[in-house]
Amino acid sequence: MNAFTEKAITGADKTFFQLRSDIVEGEIKAGSKLSEMELSTKYGVSRAVVREAINRLESCHLVERKPNIGARVVALTLEGLVQLYQVRESLEGMAARLAAKNMTDAEIEDLKGLLNTHFQEVKGGKTYYQEAGDVDFHYRIIVGSKNDHLISMLVNGLYHLIRMYRVQLGMAGPRVSTAFDEHKNIVQAISNRDEELAEMLMRRHILYSKQNIEARLR
Amino acid sequence: MNAFTEKAITGADKTFFQLRSDIVEGEIKAGSKLSEMELSTKYGVSRAVVREAINRLESCHLVERKPNIGARVVALTLEGLVQLYQVRESLEGMAARLAAKNMTDAEIEDLKGLLNTHFQEVKGGKTYYQEAGDVDFHYRIIVGSKNDHLISMLVNGLYHLIRMYRVQLGMAGPRVSTAFDEHKNIVQAISNRDEELAEMLMRRHILYSKQNIEARLR
DNA sequence: ATTAGTCATATTGTCGACAAAATAGGCCAT
DNA sequence: ATGGCCTATTTTGTCGACAATATGACTAAT
Numbered sequence: 412m413n414a415f416t417e418k419a420i421t422g423a424d425k426t427f428f429q430l431r432s433d434i435v436e437g438e439i440k441a442g443s444k445l446s447e448m449e450l451s452t453k454y455g456v457s458r459a460v461v462r463e464a465i466n467r468l469e470s471c472h473l474v475e476r477k478p479n480i481g482a483r484v485v486a487l488t489l490e491g492l493v494q495l496y497q498v499r500e501s502l503e504g505m506a507a508r509l510a511a512k513n514m515t516d517a518e519i520e521d522l523k524g525l526l527n528t529h530f531q532e533v534k535g536g537k538t539y540y541q542e543a544g545d546v547d548f549h550y551r552i553i554v555g556s557k558n559d560h561l562i563s564m565l566v567n568g569l570y571h572l573i574r575m576y577r578v579q580l581g582m583a584g585p586r587v588s589t590a591f592d593e594h595k596n597i598v599q600a601i602s603n604r605d606e607e608l609a610e611m612l613m614r615r616h617i618l619y620s621k622q623n624i625e626a627r628l629r
Numbered sequence: 630m631n632a633f634t635e636k637a638i639t640g641a642d643k644t645f646f647q648l649r650s651d652i653v654e655g656e657i658k659a660g661s662k663l664s665e666m667e668l669s670t671k672y673g674v675s676r677a678v679v680r681e682a683i684n685r686l687e688s689c690h691l692v693e694r695k696p697n698i699g700a701r702v703v704a705l706t707l708e709g710l711v712q713l714y715q716v717r718e719s720l721e722g723m724a725a726r727l728a729a730k731n732m733t734d735a736e737i738e739d740l741k742g743l744l745n746t747h748f749q750e751v752k753g754g755k756t757y758y759q760e761a762g763d764v765d766f767h768y769r770i771i772v773g774s775k776n777d778h779l780i781s782m783l784v785n786g787l788y789h790l791i792r793m794y795r796v797q798l799g800m801a802g803p804r805v806s807t808a809f810d811e812h813k814n815i816v817q818a819i820s821n822r823d824e825e826l827a828e829m830l831m832r833r834h835i836l837y838s839k840q841n842i843e844a845r846l847r
Numbered sequence: 848a849t850t851a852g853t854c855a856t857a858t859t860g861t862c863g864a865c866a867a868a869a870t871a872g873g874c875c876a877t
Numbered sequence: 878a879t880g881g882c883c884t885a886t887t888t889t890g891t892c893g894a895c896a897a898t899a900t901g902a903c904t905a906a907t
Binding site: 418419420421424459462463466467469470472477478479491494495497498500501502504505509558559560561563564568569 | 636637638639642677680681684685687688690695696697709712713715716718719720722723727776777778779781782786787
């Protein structure tokens, strides 16, 4: 066995990942029906593993399942996006608060380094920032909270759904420069171990994102 | 078809409910292994439905599953309880905020009525309050938020876990009178449509509960 | 005595077949 | 035509069997 624990990957895992990717990226259209038999032949696995994969997708709120009827990919609505950001504001705000309390000094330094890297890239004219960079920034703070429930809910639960909205409603990389300043201030608050401020700044950051998205969609 | 939509109940549902109850009430001990075959014979269903039930329990964070090894009921630790209340503080705080915004006047009146009923019972010397009453109070505010993600996360996700801690660590009904006053103030804030205050009071209410529990356990 | 290796057993992962339920289409009555 | 009922087909729910992996016991070498 290797030094770092490597989880065994089962067939259901692979099917789950594949399906999730196809749904998030829009390969499988939002609101469409998921036929077990069809997916079974498409991915070359038995219906049992497809069912397990679909069950997990339901846990992520990416599909909705009704007994004896079947599973549909969730529909994307403005209402749903707003609700999603409300939860996100709450959870990530708490994550920032806990990160200010629980991140090690080394982790905070790493985070500052990440921010610097992003700064260089943005200065160099890259619009790349928003997609991977923003996700990475938020991801580190979530993990830095050291709260397993929080981490699970956000990483396994909400982030793929958020990404699905981003990809399919085509909101790629706006608000780059202002968002970067907000990130910087959040990191500063965490570095100062100012829990209250870190939470407040994160909540406002996400609130602004939400308002920005809402404005563009109406 | 009936007036109110009645969801079909599948066998996996029943097994899931049964297992969840057994775990929460401690009939199945925390940290113990769940053998698919054993449960299959015990409940008289096939392994497939037991597997589906266990998968759903995993979504609720009531069991942890490792590929090719099996599922164990989660272990109850003080650390875990603290993390749980941190998330709860965040989510229910947001629920109170949204309830202040989204509950109808009629729903708020109902909530006041519920509080009065509890008041009479407490005055009558019943210690019954905490268990059903507290849950009901929080439940109504969660639903009153009208945010499906929030509702799902709390009702399907966290509440059974919280109840598991309550039952098995034997913390039934303390803090009755003070908690009642806190509930009253929260309802007043919601009634005044004061979102900020409602959120703050709910967060403090849960924070107090957490501290109360922590104090008793050390 | 301890450790590594091997083999037998038990448990989980996957599959195809059957049962139950829902959907679709045609048929009949109005 | 329209609406309700019945049948045929499709889809999901459940089951038992087989394959792959982990667990535990036993042996042997150091």
